[in-house]
Amino acid sequence: MSTQSISLPRPLTATANWIISGREDLTWFIGPSLVSYAALALMAAGFPLAPLYLVWLLGIDGPHVVATVTRTYCDPAERKRLGLWLWVVLPASLIGPLLVLAGAESFFYIFAISWLHYHIAKQHFGFVMLYKHKARERDRTDFLLDRYFILTSLMLPFGRFAVHNFFSVLPTLPFVQRLDMLLLVAYAALTGSWLYRQFHHWKKGETLNIPKLMLMVAVVPMQWIAFAHATANPVDGLMRVGIVCGLFHSFQYHRLMWFHNRNRYAEPEPQTGTGMAGILARRFVYYFGAAVLLNLVFAVAPSKLMPTSLMKAAIWGIPFTHYILDSKIWRVRGNKDLAAALHL
Secondary structure (H helix, E strand, C coil): CCCHHHCCCCCCCCCCCCCCCHHHHHHHHHCHHHHHHHHHHHHHCCCCHHHHHHHHHHHHHHHHHHHHHHHCCCCHHHHHHHHHHHHHHHHHHHHHHHHHHCCCHHHHHHHHHHHHHHHHHHHHHHHHHHHHHHCCCCCHHHHHHHHHHHHHHHHHHHHHHHHHHHCCCHHHCHHHHHHHHHHHHHHHHHHHHHHHHHHHHHHCCCCCCHHHHHHHHHHHHHHHHHHHHHHHCCCCHHHHHHHHHHHHHHHHHHHHHHHHHHHHHHCCCCCCCCHHHHHHCCCHHHHHHHHHHHHHHHHHHHHHHCCCHHHHHHHCHHHHHHHHHHHHHCCCCCCHHHHHHCCC
């Protein structure tokens, strides 16, 4: 990525139904689904996983996890607001090693992977909510349908994959088979209800929220296809689906974080009192370089220098911290600085 291609225009404007602009949103918030589909096609065609994994881990997904640092630990105001939450990294890094020592390593990784995919689902829902806010959608029925449709669409494929791959006995039980069929029927009904709702709006001549619909059309089929591919490749299925889902997720996150940081810390001129956050927001290369470096120092290097099961489990504390802090720092309600930075 060149810094020119994602530099923010001056003056910074966001069109009515887009978070940044049509071009930027299509490029970074919706368009990355094409990158994920391309990666999926390469894997299905037999392309080796190693180079895809390294690009994903070192250049895209790993840096996005620690990019949270640029607007939490690096921002004096956020440090004061978050307080003790910034220390959650310590207990979060102990969960894995303690469970490994207790003989519950498998349980820990089921928990970690489940939290990971829930985090991804919540981010996509967050973008849906941003688009709803931009379009001034206030209808309660639409909110509930959008919420349950997007979250179910993203979590049900993972749940079915987990049952079939983490618990080998469960899929053979008649009760589980009936439950699986019931869930699929319920999901089909939910999908039908959501589609009918969109048709209802169109038939009434109401303006459709095109960015929201484009995002949902991009991510929902991808989730089902990715987990079907993972199920067909049980040995390394988790890595495959992690790459596919993580690419889309990480591109979205980097662009939203950069949009936020530029607006909050560095526009129109670097603000005083913003600490390191203001410095990193001056140029994209500063922000992204810091994220890459932090990922190498705190995640990649320890796992290579001490390749033990305890260290591998401890490093999950960094993503866990990312999940927890994200649940705090992206809440627009009651946070005027965040709302202003996102042009809401």
